[in-house]
Amino acid sequence: MSNAYAELVKEQKDVATLTAIGSLLGWDQETYMPPGGAGARADQQELLSAIAHQRKTSPRIGDLISQCEASNGALDDTLRASVREMRRDYDLATKLPTELVAELAKTQSLSQDAWKHARAKDDFAMFAPWLEKILGLTRRKAECYGFASGGELYDALLEEYEPGATAKQIEAIFNPLQPRLSALVARLCDSPRRPPDALKGIAVPQDRQHAFGLDVLKAIGFDLETGRLDTTAHPFCSGFGPGDTRLTTRYNTSSCLEPLSSTMHEAGHGIYEQGLPKATQFGTPLAEAVSLGIHESQSRMWENLVGRSRAFWMWALPVAKRRFAPAIDHLTLDQVYASVNQVERSFIRVEADEATYNLHIMLRFGLERDLISGRLPVKDLPGEWNRRFKQLLGLDVPSNKLGCLQDVHWSFGLVGYFPTYTLGNLYAAQFWQTISAAIPDLDAQMSRGEFGALKTWLNENIHRHGRRYRAGELCQRVTGRPLSAEPLMEYLERKYAPLYGV
Ligand code: ZN
Numbered sequence: 001m002s003n004a005y006a007e008l009v010k011e012q013k014d015v016a017t018l019t020a021i022g023s024l025l026g027w028d029q030e031t032y033m034p035p036g037g038a039g040a041r042a043d044q045q046e047l048l049s050a051i052a053h054q055r056k057t058s059p060r061i062g063d064l065i066s067q068c069e070a071s072n073g074a075l076d077d078t079l080r081a082s083v084r085e086m087r088r089d090y091d092l093a094t095k096l097p098t099e100l101v102a103e104l105a106k107t108q109s110l111s112q113d114a115w116k117h118a119r120a121k122d123d124f125a126m127f128a129p130w131l132e133k134i135l136g137l138t139r140r141k142a143e144c145y146g147f148a149s150g151g152e153l154y155d156a157l158l159e160e161y162e163p164g165a166t167a168k169q170i171e172a173i174f175n176p177l178q179p180r181l182s183a184l185v186a187r188l189c190d191s192p193r194r195p196p197d198a199l200k201g202i203a204v205p206q207d208r209q210h211a212f213g214l215d216v217l218k219a220i221g222f223d224l225e226t227g228r229l230d231t232t233a234h235p236f237c238s239g240f241g242p243g244d245t246r247l248t249t250r251y252n253t254s255s256c257l258e259p260l261s262s263t264m265h266e267a268g269h270g271i272y273e274q275g276l277p278k279a280t281q282f283g284t285p286l287a288e289a290v291s292l293g294i295h296e297s298q299s300r301m302w303e304n305l306v307g308r309s310r311a312f313w314m315w316a317l318p319v320a321k322r323r324f325a326p327a328i329d330h331l332t333l334d335q336v337y338a339s340v341n342q343v344e345r346s347f348i349r350v351e352a353d354e355a356t357y358n359l360h361i362m363l364r365f366g367l368e369r370d371l372i373s374g375r376l377p378v379k380d381l382p383g384e385w386n387r388r389f390k391q392l393l394g395l396d397v398p399s400n401k402l403g404c405l406q407d408v409h410w411s412f413g414l415v416g417y418f419p420t421y422t423l424g425n426l427y428a429a430q431f432w433q434t435i436s437a438a439i440p441d442l443d444a445q446m447s448r449g450e451f452g453a454l455k456t457w458l459n460e461n462i463h464r465h466g467r468r469y470r471a472g473e474l475c476q477r478v479t480g481r482p483l484s485a486e487p488l489m490e491y492l493e494r495k496y497a498p499l500y501g502v
Contacts, residue, residue: 002074004067011061013283018052020240027246030232053101057094065090081468085285095144104137108412115411122401124382132378138413154369157416161292164470167369170419174362177485185355188343193501195338198331204256204324212323213263221455222267223274235262239273242282261303268302269295275463286466294471296424304354305432310337314447345393347402355492359392364418372415429488434479
């Protein structure tokens with residue numbers, strides 16, 4: 001390892017540590033901070049993010065990256081990949097003027113607050129001027145980043161979440177997938193033999209749900225010595241430095257197994273964070289996740305491909321019965337399996353099932369692409385949302401609260417983020433095919449509560465590489481082909497057709 005690289009790592013470690021402190025402040029704000037702390041916390045975050053941005057964009061880091069590039073031959077493949085990603089991050093960060101970073105940070109927090117009130121009052125007009133403002137700043141950011149010729153402004157924003165992806169590539173995956181999903185949803189929802197939801201209305205106290213969640217976390221391999229689980233309004237996962245990964249979930253006392261899906265989802269993110277080589281590489285891209293799409297593939301895999309499978313419930317149902325006794329003593333495996341796999345056209349994305357979920361994402365991808373390009377004026381958003389929603393999901397949206405005001409993302413200027421959810425679903429299904437071939441008795445293992453082989457496979461093939469490979473390259477290496485919609489469609493068809501008798 002060259003001296004320049006060693007010094008570069010030292011600098012980057014400081015930046016990563018500052019970022020981790022910011023995440024810890026954010027975690028505290030969502031979990032235990034008293035409401036009165038909000039003002040001081042905003043000041044703390046503002047100062048910290050300014051310091052972090054300064055450090056991240058310091059000319060010294062730029063010099064060291066150039067030195068490493070000049071002596072590239074002295075570095076092995078892994079370190080060369082590390083320098084490549086550091087160059088990318090540095091160039092992206094230095095393209096943004098500090099003044100814009102600061103104005104974005106301030107506007108994000110005010111706009112998010114306006115969104116919260118507008119959503120509560122179901123009043124789009126209240127939020128519209130803020131959306132206008134944040135979109136203007138987001139557009140300016142995209143212009144600073146720039147995009148390849150033949151591309152569009154939206155590509156520049158995707159770069160923050162899914163490096164290298166373009167709107168055209170995503171469109172090429174989404175467009176043919178959409179009619180196939182719509183057709184499947186229609187068949188399932190209109191089936192006269194759709195199975196009933198036997199879990200509906202079964203109440204279990206929160207502490208028992210928490211205990212069951214911990215049972216599952218331990219079994220699937222989320223390490224509670226280097227992680228913890230808390231409660232928040234919106235579940236999330238935060239990975240700080242080595243040895244500290246935090247999950248949050250929420251409980252629902254009127255639907256006793258539903259919270260497990262968000263616990264397993266966040267645990268999937270957490271297992272990825274714990275699997276990154278932070279102990280030796282913290283601060284470098286080699287200890288960071290590839291992209292949001294790959295991160296989401298991990299959460300979706302544990303939440304859906306594992307957590308909604310029959311094999312998983314063969315093991316988990318007796319565990320849940322012990323924790324919840326006597327609330328679900330009367331339920332059979334078939335009843336529970338059908339209940340956790342209810343397919344329904346509904347308005348809220350975060351409550352959507354596996355079959356309808358991606359239609360919600362396609363709606364947002366189309367709309368935000370038009371918002372950024374200016375093809376869709378902000379004032380027309382509610383009408384356009386409702387029109388396209390009817391087309392995609394066949395329902396009349398009764399209010400903006402159940403429509404275009406439901407998600408926090410746009411209030412925060414997170415444009416280009418939504419497609420990563422569907423990319424995650426697609427990657428998860430494609431990885432799963434490879435995993436099933438590599439571990440032929442995976443179902444039998446899961447039905448005994450054994451998840452070690454699966455977790456080890458993920459550690460070995462995905463987690464340990466950090467950002468050494470870009471998402472597309474990783475997918476090609478792991479599965480032997482580029483990302484395709486086929487594995488997801490095959491999975492949905494194979495699972496839901498027998499369950500819904502179609
Ligand atoms: Zn997620």
